[in-house]
Amino acid sequence: MRQLKGKPRKETSRDKKERKQAMQDARRQVPTVVLPTLAxxxxxxxxxxxxxxxxxxxE
Structure with missing residues (x-):
């Protein structure tokens, strides 16, 4: 189906899996990157x- 301008496209199951994976990777980096930088x-x-x-x- 053709995508109309200005309308957000519906999130597919593949997009949802990729988004969840990205969030998991970000959570995994907190103790290894963010905390040492703050310290x-x-x-x-x-x-x-x-x-x-x-x-x-x-003197």
Whole structure:
């Protein structure tokens, strides 16, 4: 059947399976990509604040 302009096409079972697979892959990447990245960002902020607020050395 011809697709009309501006109308969204109906989702097929194949599209649904692909979408579910993509969501599963994204959930699988959370502990391996997102969490280490967030931990690194927090660590950099903590180190920056520590270096910026530490007392000056007395010599």
């Amino acid at each position: 690194l960002a927090v660590l950099l902020i903590v180190v920056f604040v520590y270096v910026a607020t530490r007392p000056a050395g007395t």
